[in-house]
Amino acid sequence: MTEAEHSSAWPTQRRCRKKGESMSETLEPGIRHPRDRSSEHWQAEQEVLGPGLQAVMLWSELCVEKASGTVLTDLDGNRILDLQGAGGVNSIGHAHPRMVDALTAEAATAPAGAFGSRARHAMTDSLRKVLPGGLDRIQLYSGGTEAVEAGLRLAKSVTGKHEFLSFWGGFHGKTAGSLALTAGARTKLGPLPPGYFSAPYANCYRCPFALEPTSCGFACVDHARDVIRENSTGALAAVVLEPVQGRSGNVVPPPGYLSALRDLATEFGALLLVDEMMTGFGRTGGMFAFTREDIEPDIVTVGKGMGGGYPVTGVIASADTMSASPFSDPSASSSSFGAFPMACRAVATVTDVLVEDDLPARAAKLGAEMLALLAPLVEEAPLVGDVRGLGLAIGIELVADKQTREPVGKDVVRKVFLALMEAGVLVMVGGNSLRLYPPLTIDAEEAHQAVALVRRTLIGLPSGGA
Ligand SMILES: Cc1ncc(COP(=O)(O)O)c(C=O)c1O
Structure with a gap:
């Protein structure tokens, strides 16, 4: 075809x-x-x-x-x-014909293993064109929750802290840390790891404060601040959010919300982890959804559309952030399937198609x-x-x-x-x-x-x- x-x-x-x-x-x-x-x-x-x-x-x-x-x-x-x-x-x-051709050709020679490969080189070349300024390093995984867990480990490595704030209605996965971030999906699955708190998202259709977005002054962000103050032991590692909440029905927060949370994270000496698993790689009209606002997250998790059907996910951060130990220690951030040639070829192909066809x-x-x-x-x-x-x-x-x-x-x-x-x-x-x-x-x-x-x-x- x-x-x-x-x-x-x-x-x-x-x-x-x-x-x-x-x-x-x-x-x-x-x-x-x-x-x-x-x-x-x-x-x-x-x-x-x-x-x-x-x-x-x-x-x-x-x-x-x-x-x-x-x-x-x-x-x-x-x-x-x-x-x-x-x-x-x-x-x-x-x-997609380009994906079919690329993966068919790759399967004929691809070794099982995360070796240097022509596919990996093609992927890094392609990603250079789309990774957001400053956030120019990626580590690859194969499942969304795996990438989110790696993002949490990275945040702990950078800050030396272990607490996380996430948001009502968000979804980040079903393993220990990501489940603890995922409000509302915890019944009978406790105990959860300590140090995970959640606050209302800027879901203006269901504002828990019954306020209007034009005049609320981000009461939900003020509330999130109170949640941290009341619950934290002073060890907040990251504020974790989706820039558009998928599972709650693609809830789009009003302009200024991401910036307010960027400031909130900084106020507590924490990182901002933006989970772009669903939104990233073009889905919301920009390569990444957070670029709607003039902010730089510390960590971005990606997957889903990045592989176009091939199971590949990743954690993106600056070289400086990613150099934090223990995340950066040999074997500390790797996984069995991370950056296998087939996955790399899928990412390279999707990225090229996204860019070339705008x-x-x-x-x-x-x-x-x-x-x-x-x-x-x-x-x-x-x-x-x-x-x-x-x-x-x-x-x-x-x-x-x-x-x-x-x-x-x-x-x-x-x-x-x-x-x-x-x-x-x-x-x-x-x-x-x-x-x-x-x-x-x-x-x-x-x-x-x-x-x-x-x-x-x-x-x-x-x-x-x-
Ligand atoms: C924003 C977000 N993060 C993480 C995940 C978890 O991905 P997975 O189901 O591959 O573990 C999902 C899955 O829908 C998601 O939408």
Whole structure:
């Protein structure tokens, strides 16, 4: 498949469309065939797999035959627009031809091991062009939580301290330290490591102080200061946050918030760790989301879109920060799979495509268009309480009551998710929110088609979501 074909929504159908046949007759996504094969396949897998897979996977029971660009085709021939994007992983579209070529060639010779390699050199060359000024060192890992844990170790190494402040509604992973940062996911998983505190995020739709963003004077930051003062033993190593909170439904804090937290961290002699796992590598319209404000974090964690589907993550910092011991001691910050050639080739390829095709700018433009078309749902759709987002990270919060903003239950989220899938759009969820993460390569026609399907579905659902 050529690159031009790949970038269009439904390449195969477009090639086969007969003269005079309208596009909608051939391009229509949605569940149009009985899902017998998928069902059988799913059941067979579940006989061996353990429980606890992602809820959206369990709800959808989607078994994919092939994936291209934005489109997933299931085993029964149903075509779905993938706005789930594996929660922000699918940055350059499924099976991007450059990725297919690069990884296929690499697999033929790649040794297992973190040796110096042509792939690693290509990656470092590519990353030089995008790493934010001053933060020019990266250490690679293979999972998001692994990178976050490494970021915490780095913060401890730099400061000699061990406490962390994170934020309500944030998500940073499920291992010891990252779970302790992740408010609201701790039930029955204690005890947590000591020295982890959390404070409300600047989620203005759900401001715990019932204030307005234009006049609040960042009361949430003042509260965070109080949380540190009340809880800390004077050993705060880092303030840890997502610049846009993904799992809470892509909550975008108001301008000035990141700067206020930068100052707060400095006030306590702590570092600022920005977790850009979901937002980084172009997703929110810039290469990194924190660059919306004139700040320099000390540590940035990245992953997801950086590998475009290959499992690779990283910790970014300045050479000076990264030289702190014990993080910098031989074998202290390494991992078994960090910087294997396949991972490096994936990062180099994604980065080159992002830069050459100016995909962050595309995300900003298309994301703004999609957001503008989705925003009226707050008035039009019985269940929609809020629509927000930045670039191609869009959130739609579902509420049972628009006045009280009472969140809908999981059962309603599930029904809405399945109704959208039936209509032909796969989304991500988080709590009571729908999360949309189209590939940054999505073309305008596909984006508008997806928006139209989401709008039609949500407007058609009653307030109970049935
Ligand atoms: C901001 C953020 N940090 C960390 C993680 C953890 O990544 P992983 O699931 O690969 O451990 C995630 C995963 O969604 C995330 O969104």
